[in-house]
Amino acid sequence: MSSFKERKIAKKKEEILRSAAAIFAEKGYHGTTMEEVAAKLLMTKGSMYYYFKNKDALLFHCHQMIMDKSIVTMEEIFNSPLTWTEKLTNAIKAHVQLATSEKSMFMVMDKPNQHFTDEYLQEILASRTKYAQYFDQILLEGIRSKEFQNIDVKMVRMIILGALNWIQEWYSPEGEKSGEEISEAFSAYLLKIVI
Amino acid sequence: MSSFKERKIAKKKEEILRSAAAIFAEKGYHGTTMEEVAAKLLMTKGSMYYYFKNKDALLFHCHQMIMDKSIVTMEEIFNSPLTWTEKLTNAIKAHVQLATSEKSMFMVMDKPNQHFTDEYLQEILASRTKYAQYFDQILLEGIRSKEFQNIDVKMVRMIILGALNWIQEWYSPEGEKSGEEISEAFSAYLLKIVI
Amino acid sequence: MSSFKERKIAKKKEEILRSAAAIFAEKGYHGTTMEEVAAKLLMTKGSMYYYFKNKDALLFHCHQMIMDKSIVTMEEIFNSPLTWTEKLTNAIKAHVQLATSEKSMFMVMDKPNQHFTDEYLQEILASRTKYAQYFDQILLEGIRSKEFQNIDVKMVRMIILGALNWIQEWYSPEGEKSGEEISEAFSAYLLKIVI
Amino acid sequence: MSSFKERKIAKKKEEILRSAAAIFAEKGYHGTTMEEVAAKLLMTKGSMYYYFKNKDALLFHCHQMIMDKSIVTMEEIFNSPLTWTEKLTNAIKAHVQLATSEKSMFMVMDKPNQHFTDEYLQEILASRTKYAQYFDQILLEGIRSKEFQNIDVKMVRMIILGALNWIQEWYSPEGEKSGEEISEAFSAYLLKIVI
DNA sequence: GATGAATGAGAGTTCATTCAT
DNA sequence: AATGAATGAACTCTCATTCAT
Numbered sequence: 001m002s003s004f005k006e007r008k009i010a011k012k013k014e015e016i017l018r019s020a021a022a023i024f025a026e027k028g029y030h031g032t033t034m035e036e037v038a039a040k041l042l043m044t045k046g047s048m049y050y051y052f053k054n055k056d057a058l059l060f061h062c063h064q065m066i067m068d069k070s071i072v073t074m075e076e077i078f079n080s081p082l083t084w085t086e087k088l089t090n091a092i093k094a095h096v097q098l099a100t101s102e103k104s105m106f107m108v109m110d111k112p113n114q115h116f117t118d119e120y121l122q123e124i125l126a127s128r129t130k131y132a133q134y135f136d137q138i139l140l141e142g143i144r145s146k147e148f149q150n151i152d153v154k155m156v157r158m159i160i161l162g163a164l165n166w167i168q169e170w171y172s173p174e175g176e177k178s179g180e181e182i183s184e185a186f187s188a189y190l191l192k193i194v195i
Numbered sequence: 196m197s198s199f200k201e202r203k204i205a206k207k208k209e210e211i212l213r214s215a216a217a218i219f220a221e222k223g224y225h226g227t228t229m230e231e232v233a234a235k236l237l238m239t240k241g242s243m244y245y246y247f248k249n250k251d252a253l254l255f256h257c258h259q260m261i262m263d264k265s266i267v268t269m270e271e272i273f274n275s276p277l278t279w280t281e282k283l284t285n286a287i288k289a290h291v292q293l294a295t296s297e298k299s300m301f302m303v304m305d306k307p308n309q310h311f312t313d314e315y316l317q318e319i320l321a322s323r324t325k326y327a328q329y330f331d332q333i334l335l336e337g338i339r340s341k342e343f344q345n346i347d348v349k350m351v352r353m354i355i356l357g358a359l360n361w362i363q364e365w366y367s368p369e370g371e372k373s374g375e376e377i378s379e380a381f382s383a384y385l386l387k388i389v390i
Numbered sequence: 391m392s393s394f395k396e397r398k399i400a401k402k403k404e405e406i407l408r409s410a411a412a413i414f415a416e417k418g419y420h421g422t423t424m425e426e427v428a429a430k431l432l433m434t435k436g437s438m439y440y441y442f443k444n445k446d447a448l449l450f451h452c453h454q455m456i457m458d459k460s461i462v463t464m465e466e467i468f469n470s471p472l473t474w475t476e477k478l479t480n481a482i483k484a485h486v487q488l489a490t491s492e493k494s495m496f497m498v499m500d501k502p503n504q505h506f507t508d509e510y511l512q513e514i515l516a517s518r519t520k521y522a523q524y525f526d527q528i529l530l531e532g533i534r535s536k537e538f539q540n541i542d543v544k545m546v547r548m549i550i551l552g553a554l555n556w557i558q559e560w561y562s563p564e565g566e567k568s569g570e571e572i573s574e575a576f577s578a579y580l581l582k583i584v585i
Numbered sequence: 586m587s588s589f590k591e592r593k594i595a596k597k598k599e600e601i602l603r604s605a606a607a608i609f610a611e612k613g614y615h616g617t618t619m620e621e622v623a624a625k626l627l628m629t630k631g632s633m634y635y636y637f638k639n640k641d642a643l644l645f646h647c648h649q650m651i652m653d654k655s656i657v658t659m660e661e662i663f664n665s666p667l668t669w670t671e672k673l674t675n676a677i678k679a680h681v682q683l684a685t686s687e688k689s690m691f692m693v694m695d696k697p698n699q700h701f702t703d704e705y706l707q708e709i710l711a712s713r714t715k716y717a718q719y720f721d722q723i724l725l726e727g728i729r730s731k732e733f734q735n736i737d738v739k740m741v742r743m744i745i746l747g748a749l750n751w752i753q754e755w756y757s758p759e760g761e762k763s764g765e766e767i768s769e770a771f772s773a774y775l776l777k778i779v780i
Numbered sequence: 781g782a783t784g785a786a787t788g789a790g791a792g793t794t795c796a797t798t799c800a801t
Numbered sequence: 802a803a804t805g806a807a808t809g810a811a812c813t814c815t816c817a818t819t820c821a822t
Binding site: 043046050 | 805
């Protein structure tokens with residue numbers, strides 16, 4: 001049970017993270033100054049340090065905020081009463097949806113080992129591995145159940161995740177394809193690999 | 196006909212670029228200092244500026260060195276007397292080969308609009324577009340000749356390039372899969388999308 | 391109505407400008423480092439950038455501080471109910487007084503087009519022109535009212551300003567002539583040109 | 586008796602000095618790089634060091650080249666069989682002529698104590714003093730012979746030299762007044778101070 | 781005589797971070 | 802809970818100078 005105060009702080013933190021993510025996405029981690037992040041929220045540089053202990057922490061929590069969301073969604077999909085084909089389809093669609101609706105957050109997730117040192121890096125990589133393993137699991141079970149062909153799971157997972165992670169680099173809300181259309185196309189085409 | 200001196204200087208420049216690319220790849224552009232790049236070559240910071248006018252130029256020429264190579268290879272493949280299926284296969288394989296053998300260079304190519312301002316950015320983007328268009332062309336002609344199914348060219352190209360560009364993030368020469376094996380797997384699986 | 395904080399910051403800025411001017415005057419703009427200016431005020435280099443965005447700005451504001459003072463004084467003299475002869479005398483005396491009491495500031499005003507680029511240069515030159523025009527105006531009105539002979543206004547103004555601007559190069563508070571004496575001599579001798 | 590070689594070197598040195606002076610005049614001493622000076626003469630930076638031991642020497646010899654000329658001219662005027670009034674007139678005219686025809690050289694002479702350290706500074710200041718003393722001498726003799734009024738020699742000399750040294754700051758060959766006209770005006774007006 | 785290449789000391793500037801208030 | 806001010810370490814870049822060839 002969180003107090004009103006705690007909830008207020010949590011809300012402020014998320015505000016900061018979203019703002020930071022947007023700028024990180026546009027200018028990159030190093031290209032972004034604490035001042036910019038603060039200014040966008042009508043705060044001062046100094047105040048940010050009340051909420052996050054340093055710039056690294058800002059990036060880290062951006063990472064985790066989106067990873068947590070992604071993993072929760074994946075869990076739901078994985079545990080749903082669907083065929084593996086359907087699960088893979090849904091996993092791909094869910095990723096596309098998030099990647100297009102939260103473009104900034106996703107861009108921030110790039111090249112973690114260039115930005116983090118040990119303390120945070122372990123956690124980040126753990127999240128990523130966990131996310132990747134859901135795909136592996138789905139592929140594996142799909143093969144076992146004869147829904148999928150006998151593919152090289154790791155290679156196919158890399159192809160799928162590569163295609164998905166590339167979306168942030170080219171997707172634009174003003175582009176010709178909507179997130180919905182991309183998710184349809186991606187799931188349809190990528191499924192052809194496994195079936 | 197280039198003089199001895201010109202060739203010598205060109206060689207030195209390439210040396211510098213390779214050295215720079217290796218560090219850029221490891222630590223990112225901003226995480227890399229001119230001093231580090233110089234030190235690795237037993238030079239001094241100041242000397243670097245004799246060969247490249249600034250840090251941006253270093254990154255830019257890394258970009259172009261690998262893009263030029265990639266595009267030349269693509270041209271050869273495109274103009275060869277093969278079926279479109281074979282051409283697509285070869286294009287994918289060639290990309291994997293380069294991406295794995297020149298991992299550092301490829302990593303450097305990431306997020307150009309975060310690192311460059313107008314003067315260089317235009318040229319970079321032009322190269323990328325040119326490279327992408329070879330894939331589009333192959334896909335288009337493959338469809339026209341009925342070798343490929345009636346796919347959405349842009350979406351499929353994005354999937355292919357996404358998968359290929361992701362390789363640098365996970366490939367390691369010490370990993371379980373060789374570049375050769377990856378190129379076989381990727382070409383085989385990606386071809387399933389179009390056929 | 392300026393707040394306490396605003397006045398405090400303004401005071402600090404003026405402190406910095408005076409300190410900077412003193413060193414600029416002694417060593418020249420390029421011969422002066424930001425570190426020296428800061429050190430003289432027991433600050434660090436970095437802190438200076440909190441008050442002035444760069445070295446240029448420091449010089450620019452030195453310029454404008456003294457030009458503003460000069461112009462205000464000239465305005466008063468120009469609008470006072472005196473004869474043109476008295477006005478010219480006072481203008482010369484006022485300049486000498488300022489040039490001798492604020493020697494450093496005046497030395498800094500030298501060769502603006504070597505130190506400034508467009509953004510600042512326009513403003514600097516505008517101030518200078520404005521100052522010069524007061525002399526022209528006085529000379530012109532003096533001629534019209536028959537107080538002065540029919541002289542070439544521009545040439546005489548150049549002689550007067552030249553003589554005045556040279557003072558900073560040789561005046562020393564420890565010298566044999568006081569500012570007061572110089573102002574008497576200069577006004578008396580220069581008046582002989584126009585009468 | 587100088588050999589052919591020596592004369593060739595001397596000629597090259599003067600070429601360099603003129604070129605250097607032009608750039609110094611435009612950009613200031615610190616704003617000028619050895620490279621620029623060299624480039625203007627189609628030389629390389631390194632070659633300059635064959636003729637002048639360093640940048641300071643370049644500036645110093647610019648100084649002395651023009652001071653030598655000025656002093657020789659003054660000597661001639663001083664020793665000519667003319668009245669003191671005529672001598673002063675000629676001295677002023679000669680200075681204006683040189684200042685307008687060799688604008689760059691004259692600009693370079695500015696603020697010697699900011700650019701030189703002991704070795705050169707003494708010599709520079711000696712030249713300047715010598716030049717100034719010719720004016721003092723003329724004024725003094727003019728007073729003694731009752732041609733001039735009983736003026737304060739130092740003050741008047743400062744006015745004259747100030748007016749003359751200011752010319753470089755505003756004179757332009759494309760301006761409305763020719764060097765000839767300026768010399769007429771300046772000598773006429775400045776004479777009014779002493780007579 | 782000339783130069784290409786290298787050097788190294790130092791400059792201006794930026795910015796994450798701290799902390800008294 | 803917020804902030805203004807200060808800091809200092811790091812970084813990019815410049816340039817006079819040197820010297821082997």
